[in-house]
Amino acid sequence: MDPGIQERLDQYIQRRGLRRTGQREVIVKEAFSRDEHFTAEDLFDRVRRRNADISRATVYRTLGLLVEADLLRQIDLGESQTTYDPNFHDKPSHNHLVCVDCGRVVEFEDAHIDTLNECVTRRLGFRTVRQTLKIEATCEQLRTNGRCPNLIASRLSGKRLRKRR
Amino acid sequence: MDPGIQERLDQYIQRRGLRRTGQREVIVKEAFSRDEHFTAEDLFDRVRRRNADISRATVYRTLGLLVEADLLRQIDLGESQTTYDPNFHDKPSHNHLVCVDCGRVVEFEDAHIDTLNECVTRRLGFRTVRQTLKIEATCEQLRTNGRCPNLIASRLSGKRLRKRR
DNA sequence: ATGTCTGCAAAGATTTTGCAGCTGA
């Protein structure tokens, strides 16, 4: 886990007169231990696997805290559960491409996109606070070769995107 | 309401062997009677106001139908209820700017954005199916003049954005 | 000391679904 995360969280906690607790420590460590997106339930399961004594409510409350502290971001990947993205600290302005064939999510940054969006926003009389770009796309390999390595991998791991409920 | 909507819906209904019912007619007419975004509950209320005999379940089911038929699009404006956008038929590739000051939503199109995103997608080995760009921004007028007409208007109508639950 | 956190269980909000009867093609 990027040590900057813990540092920024500590600052946030201090500034607001909150408390550093064992539960928060475990949850935060787990949330940022991988750079995968996750849902509240995912995280609850992961936390349970290493420490059986944290309640679902605390996980939800800590997620709220991390979002307020701007360490975690809620993103919309088209699923019914809220998804959290732990990678905005390293890549503060990244976008998401979701493969409709296999559900794989690719994160990418592009300065041109940021610049262009900023221009459009200015022209409309606003100033950008945050932008969210999601591209849903099909895999070109699957299209031309009839198969795509991600599709196979995702079938094996059961990771195809659920439909919005 | 754009007559193309009804036409495309009829086609979809025919192709899939579905039925044209009175309830669907009312719901569809109401959904596309304005170009505002709405939630299932909003639409249910509007429908109720003109015809007291349609159930919430039918509204939900019809919304699902309209999304499948690609006449309505689910969008993420940061609220807890699913929001539907009836304007994708007229403007198939528009984006959303949400003012964080007043909650106003501005829809805009920009060919440059589309082109650029398409390029990036290609470079990543995919082909775009759909893109969703949401820009959260502050009002420049509010910033420089200390006030913004939309903020005032939105306060009057109680339309500030709810926080994600 | 005292205001924050936590776990629990209950409540809340939103959406989906099983079923019996109704209706459009």
Add this chain to the structure above:
DNA sequence: TCAGCTGCAAAATCTTTGCAGACAT
């Protein structure tokens, strides 16, 4: 006719909350 549609109420899903006791500072 008969598959699809509807309303109803119940269920399901996801998230929040009130409360009493525990804990951090």
